[in-house]
Amino acid sequence: xxxxxxxxxxxxxxxxxxxxxxxxxxxxxxxxxxxxxxxxxxxxxxxxxxxxxxxxxxxxxxxxxxxxxxxxxxxxxxxxxxxxxxxxxxxxxxxxxxxxxxxxxxxxxxx
Amino acid sequence: xxxxxxxxxxxxxxxxxxxxxxxxxxxxxxxxxxxxxxxxxxxxxxxxxxxxxxxxxxxxxxxxxxxxxxxxxxxxxxxxxxxxxxxxxxxxxxxxxxxxxxxxxxxxxxx
DNA sequence: AAAGTAGATTCCATTACAGGTATATACTTG
DNA sequence: CAAGTATATACCTGTAATGGAATCTACTTT
Numbered sequence: 001x002x003x004x005x006x007x008x009x010x011x012x013x014x015x016x017x018x019x020x021x022x023x024x025x026x027x028x029x030x031x032x033x034x035x036x037x038x039x040x041x042x043x044x045x046x047x048x049x050x051x052x053x054x055x056x057x058x059x060x061x062x063x064x065x066x067x068x069x070x071x072x073x074x075x076x077x078x079x080x081x082x083x084x085x086x087x088x089x090x091x092x093x094x095x096x097x098x099x100x101x102x103x104x105x106x107x108x109x110x111x
Numbered sequence: 112x113x114x115x116x117x118x119x120x121x122x123x124x125x126x127x128x129x130x131x132x133x134x135x136x137x138x139x140x141x142x143x144x145x146x147x148x149x150x151x152x153x154x155x156x157x158x159x160x161x162x163x164x165x166x167x168x169x170x171x172x173x174x175x176x177x178x179x180x181x182x183x184x185x186x187x188x189x190x191x192x193x194x195x196x197x198x199x200x201x202x203x204x205x206x207x208x209x210x211x212x213x214x215x216x217x218x219x220x221x222x
Numbered sequence: 223a224a225a226g227t228a229g230a231t232t233c234c235a236t237t238a239c240a241g242g243t244a245t246a247t248a249c250t251t252g
Numbered sequence: 253c254a255a256g257t258a259t260a261t262a263c264c265t266g267t268a269a270t271g272g273a274a275t276c277t278a279c280t281t282t
Contacts, residue, residue, distance in 0.1 A: 002239095009120035010240080014189070021192040027259055040241070044259050061249045061258045069196040076194075078125070079187055081132040085180035086187075121270085138229055151271065155232050171280045172228045184271090 005078075009052045013053050015044045017053060017067065024057075024066035042069060115182045116189075118162045123147060124155050128164060128178065135168075135177035 008014055015034050019025060025033075031041050045065060047055045054070050056063040119125055126145050130136060136144075142152050156176060159165045163182050167174040 003122065005122075005125065006114075006120040009114070009117040011114065011116075012240090014116065018164065018192065021196075023126065028257095035241075038259070038262080039243080041126075043240085046260080063259070067193065067196055069193070072190065072193045073197050075186070076190055077122075078129075079183065082180070082183045083187075085132075085178055086184050093154070117269095121268095137225095142229095148272075149229070150231080150273080154270085157230080174229070 002047065002049060002051065004074050007047060007071070008075070010044070010047075012023050012040065013048060016041070016044055017072075018047065020054060020065060020067045024064050026059075028062065028064045030065070082084060113158065113162065114133070115162060115185050118158060118182070119186070120163060121155065123151065124159060124164075125170075127155055127159065128183075131165060131176060131178045135175050137173045137175050139173065141176070175207075 008017070014035070016030055016082070018032060019030060027038065027041055027045065030036075030045075031038050045056075049065075051058060052068055053078065054065045055068050056065050058064075119128070123145070127141055130141060130144060136158065138149065138152055139214075141147075142149050145152070156165065156167075160167060160176075163179055165176045166179050167176050169175075
């Protein structure tokens, strides 16, 4: 059930990936930089590893994790058919990000 | 909670979006083309709408849904830092830098 | 106005998943 | 070998999200 897209639905996992995008890191480094409990880091890394987003290199007692491209490419590929909706006007993202940062104004979901 | 990324974790929702990438469609059209129960389609469309992925145009008793670009752009933007892992101009040097270019406070000694 | 059509909403049951805590494993150093 | 460090795993629990079925609302046609 955990598809490629399901994996990156989790904010802490995205944070880990974004951190690893800069450079590879050990579990402890991730733990400190993201300030999350070690078991949590290990569990997320396991999920990411089993889904192919990262791979680990063993260095004594530590494991150094790094990005693997393939699953991210899959997401990128899924996005392709949608690019035509914005390749024209790039600045709409800023407007969108502004909107979601505010507390959502009710879109008449309740009455 | 349901972030932009959480929304597209659901396979049926991705199917709906991919369908709408071709052209706008009514609920009934989505229902038949994807062969899913109508309440399910409506519920997913609601989630997509509230997250800004789609918007609806009213046409008598039917509602015609179409793609909105912004949330998809947000995903595309998140992917940017990872592109270097697979784009053509990534060469051996860049991969090498991934390993060594960290200048961190070294709190451990070398082996 | 009654019947028909399109879509939305509610309720319910199930399940999957993330967080927390405790513990286990593996390697290293004194 | 004992102690310490780094990471992984197991267990438990609460929550949130999904699917199904029934029902409701709105618009249209005759």
